[in-house]
Amino acid sequence: MPNRPHFWSIFFFIVLFSCSSEENNTAIEEENNLNAIAITLDITENTVLSNQEITVTLSTEIDISRLEIFLDDQNIENFLAPPYNFILDIETLDEGEHKLKVAVYSNGKRVASKTITVKIDNIGPQLSIDSIAANELICNKIRVSPRISDIVSNVKSLAVFLDDILVSERDNSTDFSFILNPEELPAGEGNLKFISEDDHGNISRDSIDIAIGEKIMAINFPKDFMRKGIEKIHIVISDSDGNFIDSRTHSSGEIETLEFCSFAETNENSEFILTFIHDFNNTIFNFYVYSNLSKGMLGNAINLNKTSGGLSPASLKLDVPFYEDSYQMRASGPWNSLIYYNGKFSGHVSTKFSNELATNKTFISYFNKNIADSYQWAWITDLQSRTTLAPEDFTKSRVTAATFEIDSGFLSPIMKITGYENEAMYSARTGHLLYSDDLEGPTSSIKKYYFADIFDYYTYSGQVANYTWEGSGKPPSRITIPDASIDYSFSNGQVRFTGLPEYEVGRIRLIGIRTGGAVLTAENPSVRVELIFDGQQNEVILPQIPEGIFPSAVTQMFANKTFEIKQGAAENYSAFSTYGDYISKVLVPSVPFYIASPFKERVFKSEGPQWLPTNEFPF
Incomplete structure (x- = not known):
């Protein structure tokens, strides 16, 4: 019988081979057509x-x-x-x-x-820019460097306008940077427009809102001006009505220049207000508000000089086994504060310092004003290492006995004398209190006092009735008390002042009314405002404080004017004849007043122990 399965296998193979050959022929034919x-x-x-x-x-x-x-x-x-x-x-x-x-x-x-x-290529070039921000206030010449590209063709041209003023125009370039110079442009808000075109005629239009300002002034900060991480210095510029113009903050502790400008055009006589705010830990705010200023007074810049502050305070309670009743024992300076209280010499000393204008030495005075020649003093290094004071720490050597005469023997003036270790500390007003007490002598107009004459630099201050005097060197031997008074008021948010002829500077202190408890927080801050102004002015402006710089509790105090007036004074300087002299010779070079004027006198509204306000920023 024939092998049929073998036959069908051969037949299937022949058919399959024939089909495959036909498909290959078709593919070859199509390929030949594609190529043809x-x-x-x-x-x-x-x-x-x-x-x-x-x-x-x-x-x-x-x-x-x-x-x-x-x-x-x-x-x-x-x-x-x-x-x-x-x-x-x-x-x-x-x-x-x-x-x-x-x-x-x-x-x-x-x-x-x-x-x-x-x-x-159906859209114009693409623009990006990092060298200028939206709504940025520009008051100095800057280079603007836009990045312009087109993914298909080349950038043919760029034209830049501020509103309708042509600022820059470039053709067939790869560098489209240009200089924006506020001195050549009108001050105010404007729209910076970029019109670019590619090789195929596609046009792009981009814009950014900016503000062109006119530079008012600059403030230069030295290194270590403040304690980094603890303090900040805010500066606010306002117009003569107190309306906000510009603000900056210094917090780095490094050398820095802050520049300020205005939308409005100004001239040498344009009046404005400059406010320095010392911010301590976002809870204590001291405002120094300088009014009645002009560009002519300030020039181009204020160059601030640094003062000294202590860090890492050590609390002390020292035994004084030799202490006698009715004696005064005291140490006071930027880095220490101690008095004898409850059987201990108590207070604090700093163990670290914000800069080199400091010392680890503590001056201590010990005397009884009613006992002649009782004045003693000690000069101790690293007082924090001590637990007790001994009699041998104190000396009467190099003690000067001085006299002071006033018009009336029935007045008891208060006298303070401060000594400085060197000229740098003297220039920074960082010294040691050598003497502070009232001068007795009810039957004589001549008063006697003592102090340690161990330094090369001294300042003094005194007060009797509603009159104070301050100066450089040792105290004068005689003072004539003027028969004068000033007046001021704070009502409905308005400060008014009546000064004295020929008294160049007016000063008023306001204290913010706190609604919280004794604990200071950002929600319950301490706010003190020192108003410094032309002593011949009658109206004093409180500036507006912008949102976002201070805790809301501070801005609300200014918005609602929730302050109480504490004291005010008219000031007369021996070396100045105008308020502008005071500004240009004290504020601008940033020096204590006694560097520029050896003597100043002040008249207050009323008698009392309040000598405040006493100083200028930052001293």
Whole structure:
């Protein structure tokens, strides 16, 4: 019997071989057709398209049944017969590269195809800028460096306008930076406009709102001006009515220049208010408000000089076994404060310092004002290492006995004398209190006092009735008390002042009314305001305080004017004749008053122990 399974295997193999050969022949034929048909477009590879008509031509003798156009694999046109012309609407396409494909069919079979890369350029150049921020106030010449690019073509031109004023114009450049000079532009808010064009005529328009200011002044901070991390210095500029103009904050402790400018045009006589705010730990705020200023008084800059502050205070309670009743024992300076109280010499001394204008030495005075020649003093290094004071710590050597005469023997003036270790400390008003007490002598106009004459630099201050005097060196031997008084008021948020002829400076202290308890916090801060102004002015302005710089409790005090007036004075300086002299010779160079004027006198509204306010920023 024949082997039938073998027969059918052979038959299946023959059929399969015949089919495979037919498919291969078809593929070869199609490939030959693809190679035989030439597709030509009237645009080339990487052509940047416009809204032009594109023509496809074919070189073939084969009958063409269909021609398809694809853009990025999306069928956009179909033709059954020539001509093969089409238009791309480039406005609807994304800028950049695209794939344009032509597919040709004959009798339902694809017989040819061609793909090229084309480019669409339908938007203008792209702009980015980091060298200037939206709404930035510009009062100094700066270089603006915009980055401009076009992903398809070149940037042909850039024109920059401030509103309608041409600022810069560049053609066919790769560097589009330009100088923005406020001195050449009108002050005020404006729109900085950038108009750029690429090689294909596409235009972009970008803009940013800025403000052009006129520079008022600069304030230069030295290194270690304040204790970093504990203190900040805020500065606010206001116009003559107290309206906010500009503000800056110094908190780095490094050398820094803060510049201030105004939207409004100013001249040498334009009046404004300058406020320094010493911010201690966001809870204690001391405002120094200088009014009636002008650019002519201040010049271009204030160069602040640093003072000294203590860090890491050590609390002390020292035994004084030799202490006698009715004696006064005291140490006082920027770095220490101690008095004899409840059987101990108690207080604190600093163990670290904010800068080199400091000392680890403590001066202690010990005397009884009613006992002649009782004055003794001690000069101790690192007092925090001691637990007791001994008699041998004190000496009477180099003690000066001095006299002081006033008009009336029935008055008891208060006298203070401060000594300074060196000229730098003297210039920074960082010294040691050598003597502080009232001078007795009810039957004589001549009063006697004592102090340790161990330094080269001294200052003094005194008070009797409503009159005070201060100066450099040792106290004068005689003072004539003027028969004068001033007046002031604070009502409905308005400060009024009546000074004295020829007294150049007026001063008023306000204290913020706190509603919380004794504990100081940002919500319950201590706020003190020192108003310094032309002594011949009658109205004193409280400046507006902007939001965002201080805790809301502080800004609300100023908004609602919840202050009480504590004291006020008219000041007369021996070396000055106007308020402008005081500003230009004391505030601008940032020195204690006695560097520029050896003597000043002050008249208060009423008698009393309040000598405040006493000083200028930052001393």
